[in-house]
Amino acid sequence: MSNLTVSNSTLMLGFVLVIVALVIGYIEKLHIDKDIIIGVIRAVIQLSVVGYVLKFIIKANDNWLTLAFFLIIVMNASWNAGKRGNGIPKAFQSSLLAIFVGTTVTLTTLVLTGSIKFVPEQIVPVTGMIASNIMVAIGLSYRNMKQTFTDRHQQVLEKLALGADIKLASLDILRDSIKSGMQPTIDSIKTLGLVSLPGMMSGLIFAGVDPVKAIKYQIMVTFMLLASTSIGSIISCYLAYKQFFNERKQLNNDLIS
Amino acid sequence: MALFLLDSNLLLGMIIEYNEVHQHIKEWCIVEKIIEIKNLSYQVKDTKILHNINLNIEEGEDVTFVGPSGSGKSTLMRIIASMISASSGEVLFKGQKIENIDPIEYRQKISYAFQQPTLFGKTIKDNLAFPFEVRKQEFDRQKVTGYLEMVNLNETYIDKSVNDVSGGEKQRIALLRNLIFPPEVLITDEVTTGLDTENKAIVHRMLKDFNEQGLTILKVTHDETEINDAAIKITIRDGEIANV
Ligand SMILES: Nc1ncnc2c1ncn2[C@@H]1O[C@H](COP(=O)(O)OP(=O)(O)OP(=O)(O)O)[C@@H](O)[C@H]1O
Ligand SMILES: [Mg+2]
Numbered sequence: 030m031s032n033l034t035v036s037n038s039t040l041m042l043g044f045v046l047v048i049v050a051l052v053i054g055y056i057e058k059l060h061i062d063k064d065i066i067i068g069v070i071r072a073v074i075q076l077s078v079v080g081y082v083l084k085f086i087i088k089a090n091d092n093w094l095t096l097a098f099f100l101i102i103v104m105n106a107s108w109n110a111g112k113r114g115n116g117i118p119k120a121f122q123s124s125l126l127a128i129f130v131g132t133t134v135t136l137t138t139l140v141l142t143g144s145i146k147f148v149p150e151q152i153v154p155v156t157g158m159i160a161s162n163i164m165v166a167i168g169l170s171y172r173n174m175k176q177t178f179t180d181r182h183q184q185v186l187e188k189l190a191l192g193a194d195i196k197l198a199s200l201d202i203l204r205d206s207i208k209s210g211m212q213p214t215i216d217s218i219k220t221l222g223l224v225s226l227p228g229m230m231s232g233l234i235f236a237g238v239d240p241v242k243a244i245k246y247q248i249m250v251t252f253m254l255l256a257s258t259s260i261g262s263i264i265s266c267y268l269a270y271k272q273f274f275n276e277r278k279q280l281n282n283d284l285i286s
Numbered sequence: 287m288a289l290f291l292l293d294s295n296l297l298l299g300m301i302i303e304y305n306e307v308h309q310h311i312k313e314w315c316i317v318e319k320i321i322e323i324k325n326l327s328y329q330v331k332d333t334k335i336l337h338n339i340n341l342n343i344e345e346g347e348d349v350t351f352v353g354p355s356g357s358g359k360s361t362l363m364r365i366i367a368s369m370i371s372a373s374s375g376e377v378l379f380k381g382q383k384i385e386n387i388d389p390i391e392y393r394q395k396i397s398y399a400f401q402q403p404t405l406f407g408k409t410i411k412d413n414l415a416f417p418f419e420v421r422k423q424e425f426d427r428q429k430v431t432g433y434l435e436m437v438n439l440n441e442t443y444i445d446k447s448v449n450d451v452s453g454g455e456k457q458r459i460a461l462l463r464n465l466i467f468p469p470e471v472l473i474t475d476e477v478t479t480g481l482d483t484e485n486k487a488i489v490h491r492m493l494k495d496f497n498e499q500g501l502t503i504l505k506v507t508h509d510e511t512e513i514n515d516a517a518i519k520i521t522i523r524d525g526e527i528a529n530v
Contacts, residue, residue, distance in 0.1 A: 181406075183400075183404050184404055184406045186369060186400070187400055187403060187404065187406065187460075187463075188406070188416065189369065189393065190367060190369060190393060190397065190398040190399075190400065190464075191393070191394075191397070191416060191417055191420055191463055191464065192390055192391075192393040192394035192397070192417075192420050192421075193390070193416070193419075193420045194390050194420075197419065197420065201406075201407075277368065277371055277385070277389050278389040278390065279368070279369060279370055279371065279389075280369075
């Protein structure tokens with residue numbers, strides 16, 4: 030572990046890299062300087078807090094505390110996923126159920142199969158990884174759903190007029206939206222190891238773990254993300270599509286722009 | 287005591303009989319009016335689109351709705367088809383408020399053919415199989431072929447791509463989706479617009495046949511011939527009925 034040597038002073042020097050981004054933004058008139066600065070400040074503060082909190086939780090090694098942290102991560106991810114639903118009613122509730130079930134099923138499987146242990150230093154980061162991936166998947170699903178309902182609203186109306194139930198009328202939209210949530214995970218699997226060395230594996234190699242051992246973790250992570258993003262996308266889409274209709278099974282015009 | 291019992295039984299019998307006769311009269315009256323619209327208004331935010339529409343349509347009628355563009359014809363048809371709901375007033379189907387009827391069931395009985403329809407899926411089959419799918423039934427190729435022939439098309443169309451049919455063919459195929467399982471009321475919203483004279487006549491003939499077999503038809507049109515041939519004509523102007 031001795032070769033991990035990022036100190037406060039090296040970090041300060043690393044800040045030069047942020048300035049590079051700022052300069053590019055300035056030259057190209059991208060108007061993103063404010064976003065970059067706020068983003069960097071937020072990242073530093075959030076990560077510092079998380080660092081100390083993790084340190085505390087790992088030291089405490091208490092099951093209830095670990096579970097509580099699991100819930101906090103799930104809530105937080107759901108909150109962010111809900112915001113990406115922009116305008117879809119009950120987006121937070123739908124995301125919460127999707128992320129909760131997705132993470133619980135995956136984590137339970139991992140623990141029961143002995144892939145990871147129920148200790149904070151494994152549960153917390155793995156939960157974070159799963160929840161954030163589901164969050165991204167749900168965000169993409171929601172965006173795709175809103176867009177396709179808008180694009181294909183005439184079709185949906187015609188199907189309803191022919192006496193179709195809301196599910197049959199939106200089946201192709203539902204499928205496309207679930208698929209679009211899972212797509213990035215599937216795409217990234219294809220290039221795994223060829224283009225990028227993913228986070229988990231890189232981290233382990235950084236920390237001095239034998240790369241052959243590290244890839245085993247990465248394979249496990251791949252399986253886990255596949256399962257969790259599909260569970261998350263399916264649940265959130267099945268809950269969200271209903272919000273596009275009212276109780277008279279009419280298409281809700283406010284949601285399609 | 288015995289006398290009293292007898293009396294009350296007699297009374298009960300009379301009440302039952304009266305109720306039955308009354309029910310009979312009521313049913314008999316209602317069956318005639320298939321659609322009844324009372325004080326119907328529709329507005330989007332502050333814009334009034336339809337106001338105070340009152341209308342009775344009897345079973346088996348063929349009613350033609352005319353009026354300038356933007357007067358609210360399609361909006362009224364969409365409300366009758368339960369695609370949108372009125373802001374106030376009510377629509378009754380055979381005496382029952384449509385809000386109290388399951389919308390899926392209702393739309394299979396009151397079928398709305400859209401102005402400028404689109405075809406969905408990849409092939410014509412995806413479209414013509416849809417009414418079967420809705421009713422959880424197997425696709426019946428023979429039946430569908432029969433319907434295609436009614437509108438001057440043939441079996442080869444079933445497997446055609448939706449992109450390989452002309453605009454007029456598209457309109458006729460879309461109309462068949464509404465008719466493969468004949469509804470009780472068919473609402474056609476300018477479905478012959480853009481068809482040539484020959485195909486217009488074919489569609490008219492087909493709708494007339496269905497009407498003669500008891501199908502109630504509400505049609506919206508700007509077509510001169512259709513307006514002149516109209517048995518019952520209702521003019522909508524500025525969201526109101528201009529004549530009855
Ligand atoms: N959801 C809506 N929001 C705002 N305005 C609407 C809405 N739906 C319809 N309108 C307006 O209501 C009016 C009536 O529209 P409608 O489609 O019923 O007309 P129409 O009589 O069928 O016309 P056309 O003969 O051109 O088909 C139009 O001015 C239309 O712009
Ligand atoms: Mg119209």
